[in-house]
Amino acid sequence: MYHSKETVIGPTAEICERIWLSIAEKRLRPGARLKEEQLAEIFDVSRARVRQALAVLESDGLVTIVPNRGAFVAEPGVDEARDVFHVRKQIEARVMERLVDRITDDQVPQLEAHLAQEREADQRGDTSATIRLSGGFHLLLAELAGSSFLFGILRDLISRSSLITAIYRSQHLHNCGPDEHAALIERIRSRDKTGATRIMLDHLQHVEDELDLTEEIPTSRDLRHALV
Amino acid sequence: MYHSKETVIGPTAEICERIWLSIAEKRLRPGARLKEEQLAEIFDVSRARVRQALAVLESDGLVTIVPNRGAFVAEPGVDEARDVFHVRKQIEARVMERLVDRITDDQVPQLEAHLAQEREADQRGDTSATIRLSGGFHLLLAELAGSSFLFGILRDLISRSSLITAIYRSQHLHNCGPDEHAALIERIRSRDKTGATRIMLDHLQHVEDELDLTEEIPTSRDLRHALV
DNA sequence: ATCAACAATATTGTATACATTTTTGTAGTC
DNA sequence: GACTACAAAAATGTATACAATATTGTTGAT
Numbered sequence: 001m002y003h004s005k006e007t008v009i010g011p012t013a014e015i016c017e018r019i020w021l022s023i024a025e026k027r028l029r030p031g032a033r034l035k036e037e038q039l040a041e042i043f044d045v046s047r048a049r050v051r052q053a054l055a056v057l058e059s060d061g062l063v064t065i066v067p068n069r070g071a072f073v074a075e076p077g078v079d080e081a082r083d084v085f086h087v088r089k090q091i092e093a094r095v096m097e098r099l100v101d102r103i104t105d106d107q108v109p110q111l112e113a114h115l116a117q118e119r120e121a122d123q124r125g126d127t128s129a130t131i132r133l134s135g136g137f138h139l140l141l142a143e144l145a146g147s148s149f150l151f152g153i154l155r156d157l158i159s160r161s162s163l164i165t166a167i168y169r170s171q172h173l174h175n176c177g178p179d180e181h182a183a184l185i186e187r188i189r190s191r192d193k194t195g196a197t198r199i200m201l202d203h204l205q206h207v208e209d210e211l212d213l214t215e216e217i218p219t220s221r222d223l224r225h226a227l228v
Numbered sequence: 229m230y231h232s233k234e235t236v237i238g239p240t241a242e243i244c245e246r247i248w249l250s251i252a253e254k255r256l257r258p259g260a261r262l263k264e265e266q267l268a269e270i271f272d273v274s275r276a277r278v279r280q281a282l283a284v285l286e287s288d289g290l291v292t293i294v295p296n297r298g299a300f301v302a303e304p305g306v307d308e309a310r311d312v313f314h315v316r317k318q319i320e321a322r323v324m325e326r327l328v329d330r331i332t333d334d335q336v337p338q339l340e341a342h343l344a345q346e347r348e349a350d351q352r353g354d355t356s357a358t359i360r361l362s363g364g365f366h367l368l369l370a371e372l373a374g375s376s377f378l379f380g381i382l383r384d385l386i387s388r389s390s391l392i393t394a395i396y397r398s399q400h401l402h403n404c405g406p407d408e409h410a411a412l413i414e415r416i417r418s419r420d421k422t423g424a425t426r427i428m429l430d431h432l433q434h435v436e437d438e439l440d441l442t443e444e445i446p447t448s449r450d451l452r453h454a455l456v
Numbered sequence: 457a458t459c460a461a462c463a464a465t466a467t468t469g470t471a472t473a474c475a476t477t478t479t480t481g482t483a484g485t486c
Numbered sequence: 487g488a489c490t491a492c493a494a495a496a497a498t499g500t501a502t503a504c505a506a507t508a509t510t511g512t513t514g515a516t
Contacts, residue, residue, distance in 0.1 A: 010293060012283045036468070046500055048276055051469090055240045055280040056287045061380075065238060068468060068507050080376065087322075087377040094318045148308070149315040152289075153381055264498070274470055279499090296477050296498060 015043055015053035016060075023062055023073060024135055024162045025128050034063065034071040062159055074163060078213045081164045085208045088157045091150060092138065092204060093197050098145040100193040107144055111185050114140055118178045134176040135162070141184075161207075170212040176203065243271055243281035244288075251290055251301060252363055252390045253356045262291065262299040290387055302391060306441045309392045313436045316385045319378060320366065320432060321425050326373040328421040335372055339413050342368055346406045362404040363390070369412075389435075398440040404431065 009017070019039075022028040034054065040047045054071045057063040064074045076084070114137055121129035135158045142151040180203045187196035237245070247267075250256040262282065268275045282299045285291040292302045304312065342365055349357035363386045370379040408431045415424035 010286070010295065013287065016287070047468095048279070048500070051276070052280050052283040056284050058238070059241065059244070059284045059287065067238065069509095070468065083375050083377050087375060087381075090318075090322045094315075147311050147315060149311050149385075153315075157377075263496095265496095275498095276470070297479095298498065 011045065012049060012052045012056065015039075015045060015049060016056050018043065019053065019057060020062065020159055021132070024159045025131050026162060026166050027128070028073050030073050030075040030163050030167050032073040034073065036071070060156055060159075062163070075167060076160060076164055078168070078216050080160075081168060081211070081213055084157060084160045084164060085204065088154075088161065089201055089204050091153055091157060092141075092200050095142050095145045095147075095150055095154065096188075096197045096200050097193055098147060098150070099141055100188060100191055100196055102146050103144055103188060108185070108189050110144070111137075111140065111188065115178060115181055115185060118181065122178055131162070134178075135159075137176065137181050165207070165211065168211040168213055170210060176207065180206070239273065240277060240280045240284065243267075243273060243277060244284050246271065247281065247285060248290065248387055249360070252387045253359050254390060254394050255356070256301050258301050258303040258391050258395050260301040262301065264299070288384055288387075290391070303395060304388060304392055306396070306444050308388075309396060309439070309441055312385060312388045312392060313432065316382075316389065317429055317432050319381055319385060320369075320428050323370050323373045323375075323378055323382065324416075324425045324428050325421060326375060326378070327369055328416060328419050328424055330374050331372055331416060336413070336417050338372070339365075339368065339416065343406060343409055343413060346409065350406055359390070362406075363387075365404065365409050393435070393439065396439040396441055398438060404435065408434070 019028070019034075028034075036047050036050045036054070039050045039053075043050070054063055054065060058065045058071070061076075062074055063071050065071045114133065118130065118133045118137060121133055138158060139151065139154060142154045145151075180199065184196060184199050184203070187199055247256070247262075256262075264275050264278045264282070267278045267281075271278070282291055282293060286293045286299070289304075290302055291299050293299045342361065346358065346361045346365060349361055366386060367379065367382060370382045373379075408427065412424060412427050412431070415427055
């Protein structure tokens, strides 16, 4: 999907992948209940494997497990939201530095091809594909940067970003505009390290600016504070 | 242990914690077999929970699961090793920047107290405690930097560093010298951001320099190449 | 009608048994 | 004696049943 290397992964990782995708595409809302039996039937796997997947997702911060209550899609608070965007800027800046150093001329078309997909999905109004491809662009950058570690970290950050934007978006949100991605490709092509990094940081700031991180939004489960 | 916040964690996370610690302290060698039933008996939990913990550790890259074969402590290759140290430098540099900006005067004694523990463990020759405290110092820095995300990333990086040093150390390795930690504290106290960052980078470089990352070491399971 | 106590239901958590697969040990043949 | 084929053992993977717990619904008293 995003990176062709790890097409062969374990069965647990595949369940995680599908739930992760649903969260990243905002088909699963923050706070949504994740019943084990239901997931087992949907994915046609044993309940034990669903529990393994949920444990992994919990350690990734995407899911909250309450003992004897069940699993829910996580609802990050404002502090965590700011943290995620702060770290994401740092990580993606490092990705850009590495990428400009390492990318070869024959890899640039990969970025352009991805961008074309983004534009196409955007034009035909496929929001699900738009969100997936938009995050996929950033992951592709990390993949081409050649650090599987940065890739893994960014993977986490992007999925959490999706959760955060789902909760705190103040109005309409076009997750990542393809235009800024295009500008990014130009700087990468010309090996402009500082320029590429700056555009990336601006790009992420734009996304963050569309959020309303001023007030804490009460979580689904802890709705005491929502009503008093 | 390292950070007082998450003292109350789930039962799966507790199993992960104990296995992680054993790996970080090098009581579990790379490639070591991890039998489910054995772990279940040791930790006095169900085998299902052990499987959950192993799934989490696999997603963290600390454990390799081979279908129908079992779980083994991971054996990172040289590429991954270089990647880990590269990213770790980036991450810990960011930690230092944040830390110098955010740390308060009354938090510096925490660092000194930790350093005192390191020195004491070092003097009495307690290698297990030395390794734990040495990594704990870096985690404490991340905690005081106030980003739970950076903390989590560094947690991963440190445990993988332990695996890597266990495999690729060329000779004697004093994981992290307390002296360099002391120098670090000085720079932090004087709010010398660039100085603190440089010392940290040098510090990590010293650790990496003690490794022999020139040749690939054959893994335990794939020992074909080790013998032909 | 409201509230408390209690029963019913649903879901999670765990133990058990069993199928599948891999590894190891053994017997048999050349 | 070495190699192959087969059998036994061990460990993983999974399905099932059951226990523990939380939620929901109901009944009954004031």
